[in-house]
Amino acid sequence: MKLIVKIGLALALVISFTACGNSEKDKEKDLRLDDYGSQPKKEKVETDNTSQDSGDPLANKGIGPVKSVDLPESIDSEMANQGAVIFKNMCSACHKMDKKFVGPQLAGVTERRSPEWIMNMILNPEQMIKEDPIAKRLLIESNMAVMANQGIKEDEARALVEYFRQYDEQN
Amino acid sequence: MKNIFKIAVLGVLGLFIQSCGNGGSSDQKSGAITGNAAERVYVAPGEHDEYYAFLSGGYSGNLTVYGLPSGRMLKEIPVFSQFPTNGYGYSEETVPMLNTSFGFVPWGDAHHPDISQTNGELDGRWVFINENNTPRIARISLETFETEEIIEIPHSAGNHSSSFVTENTEYVVAGTRFSVPYPQRDMPIDEMKGNFKGPLTFIAVGDDGRMKIDFQLKMPGFNYDLSHPGRGDSHGWFFFTTYNTEEAHTMQEVNASQNDKDFIAAVNWKKIQEYVQNGGGEEIDAEYAHNVFDHSTQTATSTMENKVLTVDPREVEGAVFFMPTPKSPHGCDVDPSGEYIVGNGKLSTDLTIHSFSKMITAIENEDYEGDAYGIPILNFESTLAGTVKEGGLGPLHTEFDGKGNAYTTFFISSEVVKWKLGTWEVLDRQPSYYSVGHNMIPGGNSRKPFGKYMISMNKITKDRYLPTGPELEHSAQLYDISGEKMELLLDFPTHGEPHYAAGIPADKIKSKSQKIYRLDENEHEYAATSESETKMVRDGNEVHVYMTTVRSHFSPDNLEGIKVGDKVFFHVTNLEQDFDVPHGFAMIGANTSELLIMPGQTKTITWEPKKEGVWPFYCTDFCSALHQEMQGYVRVSSQNSNVPLKWTLDDEEIN
Numbered sequence: 123m124k125l126i127v128k129i130g131l132a133l134a135l136v137i138s139f140t141a142c143g144n145s146e147k148d149k150e151k152d153l154r155l156d157d158y159g160s161q162p163k164k165e166k167v168e169t170d171n172t173s174q175d176s177g178d179p180l181a182n183k184g185i186g187p188v189k190s191v192d193l194p195e196s197i198d199s200e201m202a203n204q205g206a207v208i209f210k211n212m213c214s215a216c217h218k219m220d221k222k223f224v225g226p227q228l229a230g231v232t233e234r235r236s237p238e239w240i241m242n243m244i245l246n247p248e249q250m251i252k253e254d255p256i257a258k259r260l261l262i263e264s265n266m267a268v269m270a271n272q273g274i275k276e277d278e279a280r281a282l283v284e285y286f287r288q289y290d291e292q293n
Numbered sequence: 294m295k296n297i298f299k300i301a302v303l304g305v306l307g308l309f310i311q312s313c314g315n316g317g318s319s320d321q322k323s324g325a326i327t328g329n330a331a332e333r334v335y336v337a338p339g340e341h342d343e344y345y346a347f348l349s350g351g352y353s354g355n356l357t358v359y360g361l362p363s364g365r366m367l368k369e370i371p372v373f374s375q376f377p378t379n380g381y382g383y384s385e386e387t388v389p390m391l392n393t394s395f396g397f398v399p400w401g402d403a404h405h406p407d408i409s410q411t412n413g414e415l416d417g418r419w420v421f422i423n424e425n426n427t428p429r430i431a432r433i434s435l436e437t438f439e440t441e442e443i444i445e446i447p448h449s450a451g452n453h454s455s456s457f458v459t460e461n462t463e464y465v466v467a468g469t470r471f472s473v474p475y476p477q478r479d480m481p482i483d484e485m486k487g488n489f490k491g492p493l494t495f496i497a498v499g500d501d502g503r504m505k506i507d508f509q510l511k512m513p514g515f516n517y518d519l520s521h522p523g524r525g526d527s528h529g530w531f532f533f534t535t536y537n538t539e540e541a542h543t544m545q546e547v548n549a550s551q552n553d554k555d556f557i558a559a560v561n562w563k564k565i566q567e568y569v570q571n572g573g574g575e576e577i578d579a580e581y582a583h584n585v586f587d588h589s590t591q592t593a594t595s596t597m598e599n600k601v602l603t604v605d606p607r608e609v610e611g612a613v614f615f616m617p618t619p620k621s622p623h624g625c626d627v628d629p630s631g632e633y634i635v636g637n638g639k640l641s642t643d644l645t646i647h648s649f650s651k652m653i654t655a656i657e658n659e660d661y662e663g664d665a666y667g668i669p670i671l672n673f674e675s676t677l678a679g680t681v682k683e684g685g686l687g688p689l690h691t692e693f694d695g696k697g698n699a700y701t702t703f704f705i706s707s708e709v710v711k712w713k714l715g716t717w718e719v720l721d722r723q724p725s726y727y728s729v730g731h732n733m734i735p736g737g738n739s740r741k742p743f744g745k746y747m748i749s750m751n752k753i754t755k756d757r758y759l760p761t762g763p764e765l766e767h768s769a770q771l772y773d774i775s776g777e778k779m780e781l782l783l784d785f786p787t788h789g790e791p792h793y794a795a796g797i798p799a800d801k802i803k804s805k806s807q808k809i810y811r812l813d814e815n816e817h818e819y820a821a822t823s824e825s826e827t828k829m830v831r832d833g834n835e836v837h838v839y840m841t842t843v844r845s846h847f848s849p850d851n852l853e854g855i856k857v858g859d860k861v862f863f864h865v866t867n868l869e870q871d872f873d874v875p876h877g878f879a880m881i882g883a884n885t886s887e888l889l890i891m892p893g894q895t896k897t898i899t900w901e902p903k904k905e906g907v908w909p910f911y912c913t914d915f916c917s918a919l920h921q922e923m924q925g926y927v928r929v930s931s932q933n934s935n936v937p938l939k940w941t942l943d944d945e946e947i948n
Contacts, residue, residue, distance in 0.1 A: 211812065215824045215843040215868050223943070224846065266918040270844055273809065273870040 186242030205285025212272040241279040336363040351790030354401035364785030373401025377886035385897035389595035394580040402426045405793040413460035413740030417802040421456040428452030447579035454520040467494040472514035485542040489514030513666040525631030527649040529563035536621035556615035564612040574602040589816040607667040617673040624690035637688040648678035679717040692737035694744025702729040727753040735796030750791040808872040810893030817895035819864035824848040842876035843868040844917040850925030854938035866895040877913025902929040
């Protein structure tokens with residue numbers, strides 16, 4: 123019986139949490155999304171030093187199959203064009219270059235994140251949003267909308283990075 | 294009269310035995326359950342079962358997938374019936390699957406699943422299943438676990454001795470249980486005798502699985518009850534049990550049980566195949582639907598065929614013989630070696646086993662005891678290999694373990710009996726609860742059975758589970774047959790009425806099970822494979838909405854310009870490409886069903902708004918933490934309004 127009550131409470135909590143997210147239209151009255159990120163409880167869960175979201179974000183390579191990427195000086199425009207197509211088909215439902223949509227705005231992403239981090243976020247989102255400190259924060263900022271695994275291959279993720287680089291160079 | 298009396302005695306005995314089981318102590322109810330039975334059927338959380346079992350859903354019209362030994366139901370695959378759970382038979386793409394020469398038939402009576410074979414062994418490519426009521430055969434892919442094809446069987450009725458496959462899946466066979474005028478015509482019913490026919494249809498299966506009726510054998514108007522293919526030496530033959538060789542047209546309960554023996558029809562299909570390849574047979578008019586689901590367009594098409602090739606069995610020398618078999622045989626089962634053909638005389642206590650090699654000798658010697666409509670009847674003694682005496686009451690079906698043993702179900706005495714091939718001695722018997730119909734050993738009707746487990750599918754459930762009112766689901770039971778004695782391990786409820794089942798080791802198919810539909814292979818006519826392709830298109834009073842879903846929004850999610858009287862087609866593409874991220878689509882007031890759209894899929898449902906207003910639609914599958922937010926609105930204006938079509942997401946027009 124006790125257990126049932128607990129489950130009930132947990133459910134109620136979840137529902138009320140979801141309901142909070144639901145009434146976002148009137149932004150002035152709402153909690154700022156960042157407020158969730160600064161809840162002390164969530165910070166305290168982190169006991170592992172490596173998962174602290176601090177230091178130079180560009181030094182963070184993320185968690186996943188991509189350990190090291192050598193970026194050439196110049197943009198490979200053919201690869202970038204391929205990346206643009208993949209972006210349109212696989213990413214644009216949630217990401218826009220020029221605005222925050224479901225996920226973060228992607229303009230400037232190559233200046234904020236390492237190429238390895240970007241690729242690991244694309245290739246291994248389940249583990250990233252659970253373990254990578256930046257990805258965890260972004261999940262909260264994105265209103266708990268999880269990064270979807272779109273079954274993208276490593277060379278396709280690399281092409282996406284090239285597309286982002288090209289965008290950032292041109293804008 | 295004598296027969297009536299016998300049936301009555303059997304019936305009374307049956308009732309008596311059933312009530313014994315029913316009123317017994319709890320010890321009796323669980324049978325000889327050993328102490329560690331729970332352990333042996335326990336599959337720990339996250340672990341997988343050792344076998345897949347595909348159980349027919351009987352009058353549910355569908356096929357259910359179970360794991361063994363746990364008895365957990367994993368899935369219901371819609372085949373012959375509409376399925377609002379995922380929109381099968383409601384969505385525009387799948388409505389053609391249920392088309393027949395009688396029009397749209399939303400329901401079916403599914404009976405005997407059989408897995409495709411190569412060299413007489415299960416190959417795990419497809420499972421076939423027959424529909425008894427409006428004769429059809431379906432083929433289900435074991436990569437997608439979806440119905441890919443349904444072919445109607447013309448000139449047949451009561452499609453029961455079906456859908457069994459030959460040992461290289463050359464043919465899937467569909468027999469006729471209720472013989473009928475051939476072709477159908479208006480005639481007095483009491484002139485049945487000699488004028489009805491029981492066609493046996495041989496459907497060729499291509500390498501890609503595609504089915505095509507090769508020929509139809511115009512057999513005498515008996516009832517062809519069940520069948521199985523030869524294997525090994527008997528490959529090239531097919532065996533069908535018959536009853537009602539009396540050709541009674543009324544009160545068959547009595548009148549179809551007058552003859553002491555009916556027949557097992559032995560059909561040399563290789564001879565007939567050769568005959569038709571050489572131009573034999575006669576093409577006659579027919580009307581039957583052939584429905585194919587195309588995975589690239591994700592859409593089914595229904596084609597009406599109008600010819601079928603018919604073969605008179607008397608025209609093909611040495612192709613068809615009758616083997617007399619006592620007491621209205623039901624099951625017709627062939628052992629793994631292909632030598633023994635077991636006739637389960639359902640109004641008997643004995644089993645009759647014919648020998649294939651003796652049959653060949655008898656044919657060579659023209660050892661006939663007469664003929665039926667010109668088809669030779671072989672001498673009973675000449676084909677008889679042996680008899681299992683006093684096995685029980687009312688034998689129905691037999692399966693094999695590959696170790697020289699056979700397992701027969703006895704409906705009236707409600708038990709499963711293990712006996713030895715060759716010596717015909719009964720080795721063990723275990724009660725079933727209650728009144729078992731079919732049994733199934735994975736691969737148990739192939740050259741290579743996997744003789745570890747057997748399930749029985751029982752016709753009466755009664756007190757086995759918590760009562761749920763007068764209507765109950767049927768019950769199945771799992772036995773461990775690896776030892777000398779069968780051990781009952783588990784009861785599990787099924788869905789509908791499982792007739793036959795087919796089982797296969799999980800590792801033969803699980804790695805091939807598809808996880809998603811690839812977006813880049815989606816050739817659906819109305820797919821929008823990215824949000825930029827979403828739009829609304831008006832064509833008269835029809836409005837096509839090209840819509841996408843992703844966690845957790847629709848695009849577009851605000852639609853305007855729809856009018857009362859429009860017919861709106863929602864073509865919804867799921868843009869996800871991850872395993873097990875479906876989205877649902879439900880529209881208030883839709884007169885069909887919802888849709889469940891798997892990653893990369895496009896499905897279409899129609900909606901005919903009847904009232905002005907602003908109407909919500911939403912995702913029915915809990916897809917993410919923001920699932921509750923996954924909804925949109927459609928503005929419906931009056932019939933003569935001038936509100937233009939407008940589709941937006943985040944208040945921006947999509948282009």
